Amino acid sequence: MTDAHPTMHVHPHVTRATVIVVFIALMLLMILTVLLSFIPMGGYEKLPAYLIATLKAGLVILFFMEVRHASRLTWVFAGAAFLWLGIMLVLSMSDYATRGYNPSEEVISHREPLIPPPD
Amino acid sequence: MPEAEHRAQPERGSWDSVPRDAASEALGRRVHRETPMLAEQFDSLEQQREAANLGMWAFLGTEILMFGGLFTCFAVYRALYPDAFKEVSAHLYLWIGVANTAVLLTSSFFVALAVHAVKESRSGGAAGHLLAAIGLGVTFLILKVIEYYLDIKDGLLPWHNFHFEGEANPQHARLFMVFYWFMTGLHAVHMVIGIAVLSVIAFFAWRQRYSAHYYTPVEISGLYWHFVDIVWIFLLPTLYLAQPSGHH
Numbered sequence: 093m094t095d096a097h098p099t100m101h102v103h104p105h106v107t108r109a110t111v112i113v114v115f116i117a118l119m120l121l122m123i124l125t126v127l128l129s130f131i132p133m134g135g136y137e138k139l140p141a142y143l144i145a146t147l148k149a150g151l152v153i154l155f156f157m158e159v160r161h162a163s164r165l166t167w168v169f170a171g172a173a174f175l176w177l178g179i180m181l182v183l184s185m186s187d188y189a190t191r192g193y194n195p196s197e198e199v200i201s202h203r204e205p206l207i208p209p210p211d
Numbered sequence: 212m213p214e215a216e217h218r219a220q221p222e223r224g225s226w227d228s229v230p231r232d233a234a235s236e237a238l239g240r241r242v243h244r245e246t247p248m249l250a251e252q253f254d255s256l257e258q259q260r261e262a263a264n265l266g267m268w269a270f271l272g273t274e275i276l277m278f279g280g281l282f283t284c285f286a287v288y289r290a291l292y293p294d295a296f297k298e299v300s301a302h303l304y305l306w307i308g309v310a311n312t313a314v315l316l317t318s319s320f321f322v323a324l325a326v327h328a329v330k331e332s333r334s335g336g337a338a339g340h341l342l343a344a345i346g347l348g349v350t351f352l353i354l355k356v357i358e359y360y361l362d363i364k365d366g367l368l369p370w371h372n373f374h375f376e377g378e379a380n381p382q383h384a385r386l387f388m389v390f391y392w393f394m395t396g397l398h399a400v401h402m403v404i405g406i407a408v409l410s411v412i413a414f415f416a417w418r419q420r421y422s423a424h425y426y427t428p429v430e431i432s433g434l435y436w437h438f439v440d441i442v443w444i445f446l447l448p449t450l451y452l453a454q455p456s457g458h459h
Contacts, residue, residue, distance in 0.1 A: 105327070105330055106323070106327070107327075108324070108327055111320065111323045111324060111327060112320075114323075115316070115317070115320040115323075118316045118320075119313065119316060122309070122312050122313060122316065122447075125447070125448065125452065126305075126309050126452070129448075129452035129453070137452070137453075138448060138452070141447075141448035141452045142445075142448055144448075145444050145445050145447065145448050148316075148444045149441045149444050149445070152319060152437050152440060152441055152444070153437075153441070155323070156319055156320075156322070156323040156433075156437045156440075157433070157434050157437045157438075158326075158430075162264065163261060163264075165261075165265060166261075166264055166265060166268055169265055169268035169269055169272065170268050170271075170272075172272060173268075173271065173272030173275040173276065174275065176272075176276060176279075177275055177276060177279040180276070180279055180280070180283050181279070181282070181283050181286065184283050184286070184287060185283075185286060185287070185290070188287050188290060188291070189290070
């Protein structure tokens, strides 16, 4: 009945097998990230953790949220959100990371202060 | 009916080429009469579905930036007080955090299966999958409440009775716990909303409302549920995965 409807539209979509494979991959990545967190990496423990988290999020977005088969406009909407998130993170962190840095310090430190400090 | 197809599925970017004569207007009215779930401002269910998906993604964009603000704040303070944040983080219950990650990933899996089922017009099957996802969502919240209870017992509620016995500056330790409670709390609120939404969708799916012909509500509620899952995917490394030596 519905097949003959004029507004019926057949979609390419993620198959059941793909959904199962992606789920297994997500669980394995979760186990991997927990195991990796027990290995000392000299202060870089968070790097693999966030790489794996990004990979997991990518799998969910592409296959569970089916952005893979979505229109290009959907890609733009989804991509814009992460672009702005990236701008917020990068600009905020670049501010805090450079606050103590004064490029003129080196030059000044070799001179007598222009205004002598009070006794 | 070739004319009907033309009216219902205009070529992309060719709205002007769709004839607007009396015959096509009549045809449009008939399409809407025969398709009660098609809102009057849309030409076809496909166009309606696309609009709903874009609307959901626009909303999720605001959600990403709301949680993103919290993650950015956290990143700044972790950069300022790295030792304190690592030390307190090791006092969280890692096993509950990991168990909840598994629970949420599995619930997302069932939601993906529900969308898959409904696209094959198995509305009843979709209801079953959604019920499994709802059950896992409730399991997540129960585990979270148990964890909150244990955290409070450990004195890690940043309130007047907050106490942290360790080398870290107690003010910095307290700040980490403020982030922990706010981020997991906001996430839990989203879980409650998601469970409510999925319950309504599961009910309608059980009543056979959805089919391969019309499944937009299942799909966009699924988008919301997956988003909440993604937030947790990032909360796991942010809050729980800490220094190797100090895990609980």
